[in-house]
Structure formats: C-alpha cells, structure tokens
Amino acid sequence: MIFLDNFDVIVIGAGHAGIEACLAASRMGCKTLLITVNLERIGAMSCNPSIGGIGKGHLVKEIDALGGEMALAIDETGIQFRKLNTKKGPAVRATRAQADRFRYQERMKRILERVPNLYIKQGLVTRLLIKDKKIIGVETKAKEQFGAKTVVIAPGTFLHGLIHIGLEHFPAGRMGDPPSNKLAENLKELGFELGRFKTGTCARLDGRTIDYSKLEIQWGDFPPPLFSFKNKGKRPPLPQVPCFITYTTEKTHKIIKNALDRSPLFTGKIKGRGVRYCPSIEDKVFRFPDKERHQIFIEPEGLDTIEVYPNGISTSLPIDVQWEMIRSIPGLEKAEILRPGYGIEHDYVNPVQIKHSLETKLISGLFFAGQINGTTGYEEAAAQGLIAGINAALYVKEEEPLILDRSQAYIGVLIDDLVTKGTDEPYRMFTSRAEYRLLLREDNADLRLTEIGRKLGLVDDKRWSLYLDKKEKLQKITQFLKETKISPSFINAYLEKIGSTPLKTGIRLYELLRRPEVEIQALVDLIPELKEYSSDILSEVETEIKYSGYIEKQLREVEKFKKLESMKLPEDLNYYEIPGLSNEMREKFSRIRPTSIGQAMRIPGVTPAAISAIQIHLKKHYSSED
Known part of the structure; x- marks a missing residue:
C-alpha cells in the first residue's frame, strides 16, 4: 500500500480531545497529523462558552499539571473567573471560567499551527486501514491515504450526527458541519459495538x-x-x-x-x-x-x-x-x-471495548478519546485526549503506557469508570465519583501529576521550576509550623476575639491550626515569617493540617486499593474454565477482561463469591508460575 505520507500518530478530530491528543504526541517527539473536517472550527465550543465547574475544574487542573493546553487557553481567553463551593469543604471547591468563545478557538488554532512535528490537514476520514488487527493508516473521502503507526479517533458528535429542531431533522456533526457517517459504519464493520446518545445546546x-x-x-x-x-x-x-x-x-x-x-x-x-x-x-x-x-x-x-x-x-x-x-x-x-x-444524536462506542490506556482491545494501535467513549463535556474530552495522545506516543516508542489510577487523579476515575462499568448515559464528571476526593483536590493537582508530565517531556523548564519552588515552600512552611511554639499571652487575645478556647500553656502553630475556627490568613499579621508566602501556599498548607485526620484515613484506604490493584489477572485467563462462576459472571469478565482483582471487584453486579472463585483458581493454577 502506497501512502501520500507516513506519520507516527494520526489524530482524527480537532475538538478538545483531538487538540490535547495531537499536542501531546507532537511534543513528545512524534511526527503527528491532525485531520479535521473544518480548519476554521479547531477548538470550537459547540455548546456553552465556559470551562471548568464541579469535577470538571479538577480535570482541567490535572490536564495542566501533566503539561496539557486547556488551562493555559482559558486563562488567556477567559472573561470571568469564579471559585465554586467556597463555603463547602476543600475537596469539592472548583474553578469555573467564562470564555471568549472566538478568542479561545483562535488561540487553539494558533498554538497548533506553531508546534513542531505537527501537521494539519482538512479532510473527512472515512475508513481505517487495518492489517492483521493492527492500525496502519487512514483514508479520507477524497481517497487520500496516510500511513500511521497509531491513530487517535476523537470525533465528538460527528459519528452519524443527526440534528433535531422540532420534528425536523437533518444529518450534521454540529450545526454547519457534515457528519462522519462512513467512519461510523467502518467502526461497526470492524466489530465495535456502537450505541446512540443525545446532547443539545441553547439558542x-x-x-x-x-x-x-x-x-x-x-x-x-x-x-x-x-x-x-x-x-x-x-x-x-x-x-x-x-x-x-x-x-x-x-x-x-x-x-x-x-x-x-x-x-x-x-x-x-x-x-x-x-x-x-x-x-x-x-x-x-x-x-x-x-x-x-x-x-x-x-x-x-x-x-x-x-x-x-x-x-x-x-x-x-x-x-x-x-x-x-x-x-x-x-x-x-x-x-x-x-x-x-x-x-443532536450521535454514535458512541461502548467503552468497555477500550483499555485503561484508551487503546482499543480489537485493533492494536487504535485509540479512542472524547464523546466516542460515551462522555459529555469539553473537560472530559480534553482529559481523554491528553491520555490518548500520550499513550499513542508511548506506543510508537515501544514504552509502557501511562495509566493513572483512581487514587492519583480524576482522570484515572473517569477512565476507570468508563472501561470497567461502561455507561448507558453520557458520562459527566462529578466530585462524588471519586472515593479519594480529599486527596484529589484542585490545589494539589500539580503535586500529584507534574513529575509524571516532566518524565514524559510535556512539562517545560519554567513550569518545572515553579513546581519545585512551590514544593520547597510547602515543606518549609510546614516545618516552621511544626517547630514554632507560641505562648498564651501572644495568641489568647486573638482566640478570644474569634470565640476559640484560650490557651493555658504554649502550643505549636501546627496544632493550633487544627482548630476549625483558627485561620492561617488571620495569623499572617501576628507572625511575620508567614508574610513571605502567597495566599495559595498558605491555603494549601492549612487544608493539609485541618483535614490531616481524614487525609490519613484516605491514605490507608488507598493502601488497600493499591494492594487489590497489584493482584494482576492474566491476559489469557479463560473465565469459562473457572469453577463456581455463573454464566453471567463469566460473560462479564470475558467481555471486560479486568486487569486486576481490584478492577474486577468494581464491575457492576460482580459478587464477592465470584471474586473468591477467581482467587482460588489463580492460586491453584498460576501461583507456581508467579
């Protein structure tokens, strides 16, 4: 087969998922091609002109910490910024911003056009080129063929897109753009199970x-x-x-x-x-x-x-x-x-057909990101696009994929939910979906993920320097608070003013700040050493101190979670040979093919008895090999 050109990574679609995917792949050194149906609609906000919100803001912060683009784009083009849930606990506080829709779109196009290793073409992909269950390229409506080692499909609402206004309806990917019907049919021909979701927008x-x-x-x-x-x-x-x-x-x-x-x-x-x-x-x-x-x-x-x-x-x-x-x-x-x-109605692919890396189980080197996986929202799409782009690049480099688990990031929660449970409605991120949400706050996303982004080559020197500076300051101020002791005569006037119990003996600042009513910002005027730190640093330290008991409890829960995740299941495990499993359980496990006991336990409807049967079988047939 003769291709017009060959690429390491081809990304189909230039919405929020496609943008993060092609930027990640190209920044990691891969020759990348972005194909979109309309170059003027790169980064288009097809629905509301905003970024962030409850759960969604957490995703944007994580994208940023890993070296993605969405946070930088909204900061540059935002026309109103707000913190939500400020009167609630730190785990559910989130950032939201109104965007200048047109500046956001223009900025994203400008960034893509200036990134090394990234090529952009207008076209409508109609067919994936497969050989021996491995992706080798794509074909457009104009019969152009491009070779690829990996392909990321991020089509938004374009797969069999159908717009409804009253009882009238017409094919479209969104208003003004054609749908991608041939690609949807091609995916079905290749054996993917497709479903149908609906979303919409305001006048x-x-x-x-x-x-x-x-x-x-x-x-x-x-x-x-x-x-x-x-x-x-x-x-x-x-x-x-x-x-x-x-x-x-x-x-x-x-x-x-x-x-x-x-x-x-x-x-x-x-x-x-x-x-x-x-x-x-x-x-x-x-x-x-x-x-x-x-x-x-x-x-x-x-x-x-x-x-x-x-x-x-x-x-x-x-x-x-x-x-x-x-x-x-x-x-x-x-x-x-x-x-x-x-x-608008559109096709999606049942996400139990993808791996945690977002690579499909059916076709090697083929990745899905965004609404094709059954999600809704710019932020959910961008998060998947970033991971798909990263893992497509790692696939090309023959390195292990990046898998973020549920205790590391909301991105990990999002992907694990899709891969393990599937979805029968458009999936939207909420803080309530994360069992370790006190550990996965907006303010500490950089502490959780920046080092990963740095190793991948996505975090530049300036961002890395800022991260190291913040980390040093957090350690320094925490140490100061633990070592510094204050006397009752120094602090009691303030405590009486806020209705807090006066001290009878001296106390370390760290212990004093564990009182709910004592605020670190109020201590700045009393303790000169605190004035050198920004309000963000002070707030983050205060959160860690006030919620230390809850955080320690969640960390213990994470240890148990990690233990279950470390109990890996063989890829070739035949569930129909395991005694004691019902046909329903055998079908579920065979379809989803969990990678660990932990993931198997999260599959909806799976019983403790089924998990026990698997563990007994593994001990009997695989323990000697381990």
Missing part, C-alpha cells in the same frame, strides 16, 4: 435585545482564580465582564408543556439517551412539574460579539416555540434569536 440571543435591568448581575471573583499553575499570582489579560441571572416562569412552563407533542424528545424521534444531569428545558419541566422556576445564566459569548448564551434552556423544540418560550422569561421579552437551539 443564541442578540444581547442588544435583552433588558438587563430585569436581571440579577453576577460578577466573577477578584482577584480572578486562574486555572494554570503556571499563572499563579497573575491577572487575566482580557477585561472581566459580568454574567446575569434570570428564571423561567409559569407561562414558560405552560408554553413548553403545550408543545411536547412537537418535541422530538417526547414523540420518539430522538432515540438516544440524553445527559441526565444537564437535561433540556422541556425535560426539566416534564420531570419536575412542581418546580415553579428554573435558573438561567445569561453568559456573554465574547467581548467583540453581541451573541449571548442563555445557559439552562437547552432545547430541541420547534423554532416558533423557542421564540415564544424565550420571550416569556423576565428580561428576554424582546429577545431576538440569532441561532436556534437544537438536539
């Missing part, structure tokens, strides 16, 4: 036609909490602007209920399962009939555009109903729709 409004006097204003935080560890202490380069809040009304709900007979969601036109935690407005009104109103965030799409995104009213209702519904909302009575909202 875009003309901001000049909104009456902002009727809306609640919502400013971001000051100083703005940037995402990248590289940007600590810096200010965002763009002007910061407010968002606004309004609510649906009884009239809104009546309009929606009266139009359900024209909704593709309720008439059966849409077959795919939607996002449970981010439903359309018609779904919310139907599922929560007693709720008097639903919140809507009016979000600017950018600094140089009149377009506004009304977050909270995603819909696939007919356009005339969208008009009527929107104009029943306070402040939107005269709003003009620039682009209608729509629902």
Whole structure:
C-alpha cells in the first residue's frame, strides 16, 4: 500500500480531545497529523462558552499539571473567573471560567499551527486501514491515504450526527458541519459495538435585545482564580465582564408543556439517551412539574460579539416555540434569536471495548478519546485526549503506557469508570465519583501529576521550576509550623476575639491550626515569617493540617486499593474454565477482561463469591508460575 505520507500518530478530530491528543504526541517527539473536517472550527465550543465547574475544574487542573493546553487557553481567553463551593469543604471547591468563545478557538488554532512535528490537514476520514488487527493508516473521502503507526479517533458528535429542531431533522456533526457517517459504519464493520446518545445546546440571543435591568448581575471573583499553575499570582489579560441571572416562569412552563407533542424528545424521534444531569428545558419541566422556576445564566459569548448564551434552556423544540418560550422569561421579552437551539444524536462506542490506556482491545494501535467513549463535556474530552495522545506516543516508542489510577487523579476515575462499568448515559464528571476526593483536590493537582508530565517531556523548564519552588515552600512552611511554639499571652487575645478556647500553656502553630475556627490568613499579621508566602501556599498548607485526620484515613484506604490493584489477572485467563462462576459472571469478565482483582471487584453486579472463585483458581493454577 502506497501512502501520500507516513506519520507516527494520526489524530482524527480537532475538538478538545483531538487538540490535547495531537499536542501531546507532537511534543513528545512524534511526527503527528491532525485531520479535521473544518480548519476554521479547531477548538470550537459547540455548546456553552465556559470551562471548568464541579469535577470538571479538577480535570482541567490535572490536564495542566501533566503539561496539557486547556488551562493555559482559558486563562488567556477567559472573561470571568469564579471559585465554586467556597463555603463547602476543600475537596469539592472548583474553578469555573467564562470564555471568549472566538478568542479561545483562535488561540487553539494558533498554538497548533506553531508546534513542531505537527501537521494539519482538512479532510473527512472515512475508513481505517487495518492489517492483521493492527492500525496502519487512514483514508479520507477524497481517497487520500496516510500511513500511521497509531491513530487517535476523537470525533465528538460527528459519528452519524443527526440534528433535531422540532420534528425536523437533518444529518450534521454540529450545526454547519457534515457528519462522519462512513467512519461510523467502518467502526461497526470492524466489530465495535456502537450505541446512540443525545446532547443539545441553547439558542443564541442578540444581547442588544435583552433588558438587563430585569436581571440579577453576577460578577466573577477578584482577584480572578486562574486555572494554570503556571499563572499563579497573575491577572487575566482580557477585561472581566459580568454574567446575569434570570428564571423561567409559569407561562414558560405552560408554553413548553403545550408543545411536547412537537418535541422530538417526547414523540420518539430522538432515540438516544440524553445527559441526565444537564437535561433540556422541556425535560426539566416534564420531570419536575412542581418546580415553579428554573435558573438561567445569561453568559456573554465574547467581548467583540453581541451573541449571548442563555445557559439552562437547552432545547430541541420547534423554532416558533423557542421564540415564544424565550420571550416569556423576565428580561428576554424582546429577545431576538440569532441561532436556534437544537438536539443532536450521535454514535458512541461502548467503552468497555477500550483499555485503561484508551487503546482499543480489537485493533492494536487504535485509540479512542472524547464523546466516542460515551462522555459529555469539553473537560472530559480534553482529559481523554491528553491520555490518548500520550499513550499513542508511548506506543510508537515501544514504552509502557501511562495509566493513572483512581487514587492519583480524576482522570484515572473517569477512565476507570468508563472501561470497567461502561455507561448507558453520557458520562459527566462529578466530585462524588471519586472515593479519594480529599486527596484529589484542585490545589494539589500539580503535586500529584507534574513529575509524571516532566518524565514524559510535556512539562517545560519554567513550569518545572515553579513546581519545585512551590514544593520547597510547602515543606518549609510546614516545618516552621511544626517547630514554632507560641505562648498564651501572644495568641489568647486573638482566640478570644474569634470565640476559640484560650490557651493555658504554649502550643505549636501546627496544632493550633487544627482548630476549625483558627485561620492561617488571620495569623499572617501576628507572625511575620508567614508574610513571605502567597495566599495559595498558605491555603494549601492549612487544608493539609485541618483535614490531616481524614487525609490519613484516605491514605490507608488507598493502601488497600493499591494492594487489590497489584493482584494482576492474566491476559489469557479463560473465565469459562473457572469453577463456581455463573454464566453471567463469566460473560462479564470475558467481555471486560479486568486487569486486576481490584478492577474486577468494581464491575457492576460482580459478587464477592465470584471474586473468591477467581482467587482460588489463580492460586491453584498460576501461583507456581508467579
């Protein structure tokens, strides 16, 4: 077979997953080709113009710590930054930012065009080229063939994409772009099990036609909490602007209920399962009939555009109903729709067919990332893209893949959930999915993952220097707090002021800070040595001290988890030969092929008896070989 050109890695799709994948592979020294259907839509935010949020912000911080691009991009193009859950525990606090959608997209395109080893082409991939169950290249609609040692597929919603507006529907990957039908059919021909999911987006409004006097204003935080560890202490380069809040009304709900007979969601036109935690407005009104109103965030799409995104009213209702519904909302009575909202169905591949490296089990050298694996959201896609790109590069170099486990990162939780449990609805990251979330905070993502990124060659010297400096400061201040003892006469006035029990004898600062009501920031004025440290460093040390008991408990749980993960299962284990396993258990284990006892225990429906049967079988037939 003669190829137009040969590459180490080919990435299909230039959304958030594809961007991180091609950047990681090229930065790790691989000759990489990015193929996308439309060069002008690289990094497009097809839905809401924001990055981060609960669980999602954690992923962005981890992408950054490993040397990915998303955090740097939103820091440079963000127009509002906020910390969420600030009144809750540190494990669930998260960062969220509004993006200038167009600047974000332009920046990502600019970065890709300047990275060494990365080639970009516009085209529609229609077929994977396979030899002996190993990927060797791809073919486009124009019959171009490119050779590859590895391929990463990151197609977003393009696989058999079908847009719904009312009872009308038409093929599209997203509004204005063609779907990728041939590639979806090719994947099915190759033996992959495909399913169907649905997502959607809101109408875009003309901001000049909104009456902002009727809306609640919502400013971001000051100083703005940037995402990248590289940007600590810096200010965002763009002007910061407010968002606004309004609510649906009884009239809104009546309009929606009266139009359900024209909704593709309720008439059966849409077959795919939607996002449970981010439903359309018609779904919310139907599922929560007693709720008097639903919140809507009016979000600017950018600094140089009149377009506004009304977050909270995603819909696939007919356009005339969208008009009527929107104009029943306070402040939107005269709003003009620039682009209608729509629902979109797309194919995904059941993720139990991939490994923890995101390489497929069926085809060697083929990796999947993003919505093809059943996820939803920019951040979930980018996290997978980064891991797929890293592992594609490691595959080319014939090195062991990078596998992050559940105790190391939310990225590990995300991938393990998909690979082990599969998903029957679009998967979205939440902090509640992580059993070790007190260890997986936003603030310590760099401590957990930067050294891994450095070994991979993705963390540059500047970022590495910042990391080492932070690590040294954390150690230094922790040591100071453990060694420094203060007397009652020095601190009791402050303790009485905040309603804390006065001291009778001296106490070390470390122990004093374990009191919930004592804040390290308040001690800065009393203890000069603390003034040399930034608020971020002080806050992180304080968290480690105040939650030390819980952290130690989770660390003990991680030890047990690691022990189960270290009990590896042979790749060629025949589960049908294991006595005591039911046919259901044999089928599950054979299909998912867990790599360890720990993973086997996390498969839904697996019983303790089944695990015991496997362990007995291993002891009898494999222990002598070990």
